Each structure stands twice: as structure tokens, then as C-alpha cells.
Amino acid sequence: MSTGEPSGGPVLRLGPETHLLVTGGAGFIGSCFVREVLARRDGTRITVLDKLTYAGSEENLAPVRADPEQAARFRFVRGDIADPEAVRPLVAEADAVLNFAAESHVDRSILDPEAFLRTGVIGVHVLLEACRGEYERAAAGERGRPPRFLQVSTDEVYGSIEVGVATEETPLAPRSPYAAAKAAGELLVRAYHVTYGLDVVITRGANTYGPYQHPEKLIPLFLTNALESEPLPLYGDGLQRRDWLYVTDHAGAIEHVLRFGEPGGIYNLPGSGERTNREVVAALLDLLERPWSLVRSVPDRPGHDRRYAMDGARLAALGWRNRVSFEEGLRRTVDWFRANEAWWRAMRSGDWAAYYERQYGARLAAGRPVEPPVEEPVGPMGRAKAAGGSGPRGGSAEGDVPGGR
Numbered sequence: 001m002s003t004g005e006p007s008g009g010p011v012l013r014l015g016p017e018t019h020l021l022v023t024g025g026a027g028f029i030g031s032c033f034v035r036e037v038l039a040r041r042d043g044t045r046i047t048v049l050d051k052l053t054y055a056g057s058e059e060n061l062a063p064v065r066a067d068p069e070q071a072a073r074f075r076f077v078r079g080d081i082a083d084p085e086a087v088r089p090l091v092a093e094a095d096a097v098l099n100f101a102a103e104s105h106v107d108r109s110i111l112d113p114e115a116f117l118r119t120g121v122i123g124v125h126v127l128l129e130a131c132r133g134e135y136e137r138a139a140a141g142e143r144g145r146p147p148r149f150l151q152v153s154t155d156e157v158y159g160s161i162e163v164g165v166a167t168e169e170t171p172l173a174p175r176s177p178y179a180a181a182k183a184a185g186e187l188l189v190r191a192y193h194v195t196y197g198l199d200v201v202i203t204r205g206a207n208t209y210g211p212y213q214h215p216e217k218l219i220p221l222f223l224t225n226a227l228e229s230e231p232l233p234l235y236g237d238g239l240q241r242r243d244w245l246y247v248t249d250h251a252g253a254i255e256h257v258l259r260f261g262e263p264g265g266i267y268n269l270p271g272s273g274e275r276t277n278r279e280v281v282a283a284l285l286d287l288l289e290r291p292w293s294l295v296r297s298v299p300d301r302p303g304h305d306r307r308y309a310m311d312g313a314r315l316a317a318l319g320w321r322n323r324v325s326f327e328e329g330l331r332r333t334v335d336w337f338r339a340n341e342a343w344w345r346a347m348r349s350g351d352w353a354a355y356y357e358r359q360y361g362a363r364l365a366a367g368r369p370v371e372p373p374v375e376e377p378v379g380p381m382g383r384a385k386a387a388g389g390s391g392p393r394g395g396s397a398e399g400d401v402p403g404g405r
């Protein structure tokens, strides 16, 4: 998945000698990482440790199980990263630990913050303690090189970036319980690097979208609601801005940092296109050929971050470039959800109805129609739409894949 290699060569090599422990590997981004690495058939072995919360599903790893060569290099363990008994023996076998496990939805963190702290803080601490134990075993000659630790973090740790972009030196200013738990987790990781000399790397990924994303998040929620002709609950004025990262680019950048990232290094992983939420929804409805009248403006998320935007120079210097433009990624996502209705219907079962009522019941009752995007005249390049005005960076170019600025 890497697109360029720094001259110093990798810090960690993947291949038959390498065993990765991927926590949260049954979720959206973790399962993409597992599928991509195993499908390359370079001999790398992977153990997934996942609690299988409402957000995780073994179905996300079905392509791996269906392929005997990949299945032979793969093991699934159901367990909690906050449980030292479950974690220790798995870390003891690993050459690297990648921690994707988290409660990942901002709206749920506003309703019930505690699980976010348990997994995001205690869970990270338990993983780091297990890694520290491996340094002691290595010093005693009981194993070879101790494991590299990669913490999957988020741009949300910077809080709302109204203008400009956050570099890796920008102070952390999380504003939701989710973001605060993620910031706390990565501060622990950094502390273990400084205090105990653990080899760690931290990635801060942008808003991610693509196949297998739980339908609670903006793009798959609006996509599946539109397929069901249900209203699309747009928070506030819909002019909040996110920089969208296609899931294979996120997984690929994580692998690149795992292999080449400097010990103790923190890397922003920007997306491939900053858009207002209104622009995202307009593009989605266009692809689905569904009417704008489905969109409802509903009362805003408390503390809603207006904008996320990151500088990607450090990742670019490490040799990584994103490959998938927003237009291409959205098309692939729509195609996948259309072809995998049984998957998303299963994710919209269980506690879904109760969650949906709690999150959206009163909001939708108070909702109102939203002015449709202003259509610009049809030009030689086809129809252009202005869905919600341009922001600090102005309009975004079709097919543009900056992958770092």
C-alpha cells in the first residue's frame, strides 16, 4: 500500500517473520487494514483482538476467512483491550501492536461518555503496560525486539480549526468526550515513549468513509436513509467542514507510518477533499438520484466542531500520497452499500431503533426543510453545483488528491 519509501528503509518489515496484533480489527478502519495487508500475500500474520461492541462485526473479516491462504495467517480473539489477562499473551507474540479499538461516535459520546474513557484511556494503558512488560522480557533475553506500538488517533484532538490547518505541533484542544478520550489515550502513548523508551507512533486521521462503515456516521447514515426514503437529519446550518479520507487511504497511511514512522513520531493523515456537510449531502443525493427534499435541518450537536483541517507535510515527507479522490471514493461507497444491503440492515438492527429514537426522535420532530443548493448554469464541463458556499480554502477541485499539504 505504500507509494514511496524513505531512503533510510523501514523501521519494521512486514513479511513471514512478522506477526501483527490489531485491536479493534473487526471495526470499519481496522478491518480494512486487515483485509488489505492479508490480501497482499506477503506472509504477514495478523491476530485481531476485538470486543465486538455494536460497532464491530466478524462479517467485516469474512473476505479473509473465505480465502484459505489468508485464513491460515489470521486469528480472531474476542476480548477487551482493558482486560490485562486477554491482552498480555497476545502482545507477547506480537512484533507490532496497532490500536484501532475505540468507541468512535461523537454523538454517542455525548449521550454516554463512560465507555469512551474505559476503552480510550484504561484500554490504552493496559496495552501500553503489556508492551512495557515485553521490553523487560527482551532485556532478560526472553524474546527478540519488543513490539512497536501504533496508536490510531484522530484530527478531532485539535478541536475546531476555524482557519488554516493544524500541524502536529498545534496544541490539543478536544471539545467532545470522544475527542477528549482520544487525546488522553495518545498522551499516555507519548508518556510511555518518553518515560520507558517504548517505540511508539501516533497517527491522526481525518474523517474517514467507505465500505463497511457503521451507518451511524454521516455518509453511511444519509446513504442508507436515502435508500429507505427516510429524512436526512442535517445538524444546524450544515456548513460545518470536514476533510474526507477514503478508508483504503487511511489504512494505507497507517501501514506506511507503521513501517517508516520515526520512533515517537506523530503523523497527521489528511483527507483528499475538504467539503461542507451540505456539499457532501448534495454529492451523495446526486449519485443516488434522490431528491434534496429528504434533507431536514435539525437542532445542532452540542459543542459541534465547525471545521477540521490538517497539514500533511510530515506524512508527505515520509513518502505517502493518498490515491482516492472524494468523487471516486463516494462513488465506490455508494456502489458498495447498494450491493451489500444485508450487511447494513444487520448493522441497523439490535439497539439501532432505540439509539435512533434517542438521537433523532425529538430532533426530527423539530426539523425543517433546507433550502436546496443553488444550481449554477450548465457549462461545457457539465453541471456545477454550489451547495453551501465556499469556505476558507474555497471550492474543491474534481479528482484532486492532495494527500497532504
Ligand code: NAD
Pocket (backbone or CB within 6 Å): 023, 024, 025, 026, 027, 028, 029, 030, 049, 050, 051, 052, 053, 054, 055, 056, 057, 079, 080, 081, 082, 099, 100, 101, 102, 103, 104, 105, 118, 119, 123, 152, 153, 154, 155, 182, 204, 205, 206, 207, 208, 209, 214
Ligand atoms: P469502529 O467503531 O467502526 O470500530 C471500533 C472497533 O473497536 C469495533 O470493532 C469495536 O468492537 C472495537 N472495540 C471497541 N471497544 C473495544 C475494546 N474495549 N476492546 C476491544 N475492541 C473494542 O471505529 P472506526 O471508525 O473503525 O475507528 C477506528 C479507529 O480510528 C478509532 O480509534 C477511531 O478513533 C479512529 N479514527 C476514526 C476516524 C473515522 O472517521 N471513522 C477518523 C480518525 C480516527
Ligand code: TYD
Pocket (backbone or CB within 6 Å): 106, 107, 156, 207, 216, 217, 218, 219, 221, 233, 234, 235, 236, 240, 241, 242, 277, 301
Ligand atoms: P460524523 O460522521 O459523526 O463525524 P465527526 O463528528 O467525527 O466529524 O459527522 C460528520 C459531520 O456530519 C459532522 O459535522 C456532524 C454532521 N452530521 C449531521 O449533520 N447529521 C448527522 O446525523 C450526523 C451523524 C452527522
